[in-house]
Amino acid sequence: MLIPNPLAQRGAYDAALQQVMNIAQARESRRRLSHWSLLNPGATPVWQLPQLARRLSVGQISVKDESTRSPLGSFKVLGAPIALLRLIQRRWPGKTFTPQDLLAGRHAQDLQGFVVISATDGNHGRALAAAAQSMGCRCVIVLHAHVSVEREAPIAAFGAEIVRVTGNYDDSVQEAARLAAANGWQVVSDTSYAGYEEIPRDVMQGYAAIVDELLEPEADAAPCPYTHVILQGGVGGLAAGIVSYFWERYGARRPSFIVVEPEQADCLCQSARLGRPAMASGSVDSVMAGLACGETSPLAWRFLQPAVDFFVTVSDEQAVEAMRALASGEAGDVPVLSGESGAAGLAALKVLAGSPELRRQTGLGADSHVLLISTEGATAPAAYAQLTGHTAPSVLAAQAGWLASTEVSAKISEQAPMDRMARKAKVGTLTPNQGASTA
CATH class of the missing domain: 3.40.50.1100 (Rossmann fold)
Known part of the structure; x- marks a missing residue:
């Protein structure tokens, strides 16, 4: 189910919202947490999935892998x-x-x-x-x-x-x-309610550090490298943190934002329908445990309502299929360890890209560069193995093998032009006699 948001804006970041969450605080959050021994040093990887992008007829798919953020295995360690x-x-x-x-x-x-x-x-x-x-x-x-x-x-x-x-x-x-x-x-x-917003704000601000890290190499004046960003729903905290950063940085040039939820935990979709924070319409219980939330965070909704272009739901089966696709390195791409909630973004992309009408509505096309955030790894290892048929160590071993083979292939590819140039240079210096056959 796709819900367009008629209240989504294309313009400068709202000044009142900027007082609540902003890039400066996201960077400060990142700096403060850098002292914690439970955070792994350096940036989390961004995997490119070119083969899957071709299958889905989009230009590029990038996956920010939060499973490596910490031994805890998820983005929540930032909140x-x-x-x-x-x-x-x-x-x-x-x-x-x-x-x-x-x-x-x-x-x-x-x-x-x-x-x-x-x-x-x-x-x-x-x-x-x-x-x-x-x-x-x-x-x-x-x-x-x-x-x-x-x-x-x-x-x-x-x-x-x-x-x-x-x-x-x-x-x-x-x-x-x-x-x-x-x-x-x-x-x-991480969810707000009447009289309780300061701490959920800090949690959401911590999540925005993901984008600060992601866009760090980009010059401030450079265009946004992504046309579409698909974000997990839940109560809305992650999406609000990510959306606020992109919106402040790029203003009217921001990417299209799509938020995904489980079918039975669709509180954000219902909020979009009603124009206010709302309850989910279903049982809430989902294999996507991190997204199994029944009530929208009012504070998060203040950021999502004016910025998110579309809300979409996926089934548990579609999420599990996306987990398997990432684990196996579908179509020859790098295997990625992504849990039930982590793979929800890919599940949504497959739903949208597979329908001509949904592609048209969301603007997905051959030139689209889609950013997904894999928010967790195998945080419940036994459940992960049961759902995907792969253990977490086996996926990571396959990933390491893929990277090693790719590195070897890259070295061979780099060497081949040099060999051809060397042969050409050698042939070019031969005299007729030197090049003649002695047979």
Whole structure:
């Protein structure tokens, strides 16, 4: 299902929105987190899929691979940790807590009585638990009935206390808020609600660091290298962080934004239909666990409503097929380790590119350069293997083999013209006698 957004704008970035999220803060978030030992140094890779692009009749497909961002395996490591870092600095304004010292645990004594809590489908809670452990504060994570034991274990491994509730993600959000109010704890959530926007803003601002890294080599005056950016939905936080950066940087020259959701967790599609933050129309439960959200974040919607051009839904089956396509290196491209939510962008692209009418509506064509963000790797390894038929190590081994063979091929290709030039130069210096046959 494709929902065009009639309220999407093409113009300068809204000044009021810029006061909330902006490029300067995205860069500052990136700088602060660079001190954390759980973040891998350097940029995450951007994979090119030229063979798949040809199959789908688009010019280029680029995949930003967030599975390598951290041992935690997802982009969420950019959100909860920076929000917690800024929260602590606001909470103790008289202290000279530097990001480097906080992330190294040098103020754990000061923070031992500080408790943070959040609901999660897995990745956000894992990132918050890891950050809390590094900084030395206590962490409580609320999990709903559909979060697997496999996703619970890594959260508990970072020392978080687990609270289980019946129901879905939205029920766990309500329980986290109740426990926080009852115990004087601090909610660190990626979704906003009335009176609670500062921390979700910081979470979303952290996600914008992905684009800051991605566009770093580009000159400020250069045109946007992408015509289309397909982003995962959920409550809207990732999409809002990414959209805000592109919009501020390129203004009217921004790319077309498409947001994808599970069919049964379509709160953003329903928001686009109604023109306001809305609830999902389905059961919410989805194999795309990170996107199984039933209610739009009002703060995120302030950025999405004026900027996202289209909202689209995909089925669980389509997401799994996209996972398999990435894992196998469909059509001869590099294999990519992408989890259930991570592959949703490719699932959406296949739906759109496969329909002449949807291609026309979204402007996809032979010159389109599509950016996808693979937001997670195999964060639930057993589920990943069951869904794709591949283990995470086997995909990474295939990726390494593909890269090695490509490097060898590139060296051969580089050498071939040199060999031809050398032979030509040698022939050019021969005299008739030297070149004559002795037979």
